[in-house]
Amino acid sequence: MSGAALPLAGTVPAVPAQAKAASALPDAFGPQSMDLRVNGQHHRFALDSRTTLLDALREHVGLTGTKKGCDHGQCGACTVHVGGRRVLSCLTLATMVGDRPVTTIEGLAKGMEGLHPMQQAFIDKDALQCGYYTPGQIMSAVACVHEGHADNPADIREYMSGNLCRCAAYPNIVAAIEQARHAMKGA
Numbered sequence: 189m190s191g192a193a194l195p196l197a198g199t200v201p202a203v204p205a206q207a208k209a210a211s212a213l214p215d216a217f218g219p220q221s222m223d224l225r226v227n228g229q230h231h232r233f234a235l236d237s238r239t240t241l242l243d244a245l246r247e248h249v250g251l252t253g254t255k256k257g258c259d260h261g262q263c264g265a266c267t268v269h270v271g272g273r274r275v276l277s278c279l280t281l282a283t284m285v286g287d288r289p290v291t292t293i294e295g296l297a298k299g300m301e302g303l304h305p306m307q308q309a310f311i312d313k314d315a316l317q318c319g320y321y322t323p324g325q326i327m328s329a330v331a332c333v334h335e336g337h338a339d340n341p342a343d344i345r346e347y348m349s350g351n352l353c354r355c356a357a358y359p360n361i362v363a364a365i366e367q368a369r370h371a372m373k374g375a
């Protein structure tokens with residue numbers, strides 16, 4: 189008989205040394221306990237360490253306002269704030285967030301105070317169009333103002349360039365940011 193070696197009857201196949209070594213290691217990708225503080229609420233999970241912040245928010249916290257567009261860091265639909273700074277949640281592992289607070293579009297409006305000025309400005313200037321990319325646009329727009337990058341239309345276009353809109357509502361988005369910038373100065 190030729191070909192691949194078969195175990196002889198009555199013998200136990202040898203376990204390769206590599207497999208033995210791997211089984212002795214902790215499962216790096218198994219569920220790991222982690223905490224997230226999202227929109228002021230604390231959440232504790234046991235998640236695969238490869239879980240992105242985007243999937244943690246949508247699939248485990250149940251906040252589906254943050255959208256999955258490309259899932260590759262190219263469209264900005266998944267933009268949220270971590271520690272007050274905008275991040276692409278599809279490129280951020282949930283385990284990397286640590287104790288920094290996460291804010292999503294659901295946490296932008298402050299209870300009875302009504303919509304955030306940026307949300308209101310997007311409505312006023314009809315900057316929504318189909319709306320799918322709007323949460324990411326709004327989160328990025330708020331950060332853009334806080335960063336001091338919204339003083340003129342050219343800056344707004346530059347610092348919002350990571351957020352794509354298939355409906356091409358860009359002129360309205362720029363107008364909305366200019367409106368909200370004034371309102372946010374008093375906020």
Ligand code: FES
Nearest residue numbers: 258259262264278
């Ligand atoms: S879904 Fe994250 S950048 Fe597109």
